[in-house]
Amino acid sequence: MKVRLVTIGDEILIGQIVDSNSAYIAKKLNEIGLEVEEILSIHDDSEIIIETLNRILPDSDVIITTGGLGPTKDDVTKNALCEFLQTELVMDEEILAQLEERYLKLNRTMNELNRAQALMPQGSIALKNALGTAPGIWTEFQDTILINLQGVPFEMKNLIKTEVVPRLQEKFDLPFVVHRFLSVSNYPESDLAIALTDWEDNLPSDFHFAYLPERSKVKLRISAKGNYKTEIENRIEAEVQKLIPIIGSRLDSRNKDSIELILGEKLKELNLTISTAESCTGGTIATMLTSAPGSSNYFYGSVVSYATSVKENILKVPNELIENYTVVSKEVAAAMAKGVRELLKTDIAVSTTGVAGPAQGEDGKEVGTVWIAVTDGNSTETKMYFFPYLEREDFISQVSKLALQNVFEFVKIKN
């Protein structure tokens, strides 16, 4: 089964937006046993769309496109599809009636561009879009299933779940694809690879194994597929059992792959609560913690203290510390962590203070300098990092991950 995804739109090719649609579709298809062979992003240009479809059609069982189904002139996918299929657009009266009802409810007048959204290529099936005006399009053509979806993420996601996945499952007898993620810290990737040589050489030939390095961590992924989910899971688990003694204590998680999930698992296990005091990370650590469903069990909240006055008045950082050491200092980081822990009454607290750039901090500290503090009230650990080469956005994301990693190490040692 060869599946290809095609995202259509200049906004992707000029880097105005990141193509997150493909990742979503790929993940959802993987869950039902469909593996994506290739993802392409192309111009919203009829000729290029037709050329691309012509090229990939013979070697694809399923093609899913996103983008270009809207009402404006730069939305050319439906017409290009028609030309590719060598067919005509015909009015889908059922879809038109739905649109009319929709506009009536919205108390808006339908214009000719809205009406045109109900035009469908003859022979194609309209996929009903409950959340928008453009239907998706499902076409079976020369042994290939061709699916055209919206570029608007929430409309596309809803169509994938309510229309595309059920129809594909009905159409094909699909195997199960199982991925298992493990997370290892403080083990250089190449050293780890050498330690795992024998294990890796003895993996069943239908297994796929991958390393995904991040600064101080390596994520491992084991993948396999088959007709019986439990059987694949058991086979993977057997390999994981052999892996664990080789990695030893540097294994942080055998189930989760992101630090916010790994830490969440640990905090729940130890029954600990946490709060954050964020300066340069501006709320990103809180956002990461809350991204885990169920985080309200251990995450109480955060004080984002971007202004110095907030550090002094809310977090009760003594003014002398700021005067003597500047806001980007070990002492202020520690006081922020202690301050938020007492204020929000949690077991653990973590703080960040640094210069994300691009401009230098007011106290003259170099761009890229950051202090992270973790405290449980009894002891406080502070660490300094210096990332002068990271762009603002990457600096914030890197420091936030490190902060959670530091909390993880802190509670691992203390408990």
Place this chain on the structure above:
Amino acid sequence: MKVRLVTIGDEILIGQIVDSNSAYIAKKLNEIGLEVEEILSIHDDSEIIIETLNRILPDSDVIITTGGLGPTKDDVTKNALCEFLQTELVMDEEILAQLEERYLKLNRTMNELNRAQALMPQGSIALKNALGTAPGIWTEFQDTILINLQGVPFEMKNLIKTEVVPRLQEKFDLPFVVHRFLSVSNYPESDLAIALTDWEDNLPSDFHFAYLPERSKVKLRISAKGNYKTEIENRIEAEVQKLIPIIGSRLDSRNKDSIELILGEKLKELNLTISTAESCTGGTIATMLTSAPGSSNYFYGSVVSYATSVKENILKVPNELIENYTVVSKEVAAAMAKGVRELLKTDIAVSTTGVAGPAQGEDGKEVGTVWIAVTDGNSTETKMYFFPYLEREDFISQVSKLALQNVFEFVKIKN
């Protein structure tokens, strides 16, 4: 000039990660006048890499790949490249010496996998990677420039800036590509398109115009290229001048495209400061506000009050309001906004309280319900939204954008 980007790695094809590398490269190339024709994501499989390169080479002036240059078995790009070029790997002694020095500094022993990173295809140039161990690879082959970069974003980004962009600029005489973004709110996309018909029909033929709809907003993009930057900018400005009277007061910004930048511009202009009190958005509004360089001029900070105790004790939300109306209510949203405004002493404050799901809130409110409040101390505006169909992550991002949009409308009307 045809540029193709190829991201290599199964992690993209299974949706484990979003390919943000391509967007970064596309944007940086655009800034120097290079337009990306196509982006491809393929398996980290030698055969597929070679097949892809063979296919796209004749129709590409520049090909940039990312991924697969690391030290582990699943990193196959360099060997595939060698096979494609029909050449051999030879030791680059200069790179090896640099690696040795690097490991000495890190106080780590080099293993054979690390040494192998200094192997380069004969005839290729090593692009020195100051932030990692794998060099980039620059090869000129059959009229095409083939560039292989790391998948690790900060290493890749640094190589793009320090090596790739300067070399491409030296190699080619490049035009300037200029994009201009405008933001319009409360104007349905299809109605706007009809209003702009004449203007759009009269655009110079070398201009490109696109609509990017978001819920209550439409972003417009005007693009053009040429040899003289100022000339293109002036030509675009002339078209913008004709556009402004057609759009009227629904034009929110004629320079910025994201709400955090549009709002930041407005707050600076009006000399207003802001703080946020976030429950269901968990710090995302704060993160968005701080993503704008210079935001410390107007953003003081945030209280992320995930736990009810934080709403009561820090934001001073009266317990009766929570008892009588539940935490997800108009009354609590208003009290949170007022609370944080007084606590952080800002002109404006915005708050969110809702149920992001997937589980129902403790007070029985339905998943997808949210209240947003904006206050300036004198008046407070509250709005309720209901997004039962959005996934947790999208709900949080959508509510955060709406919160900033509401602040924008609030200050626009009041000032």
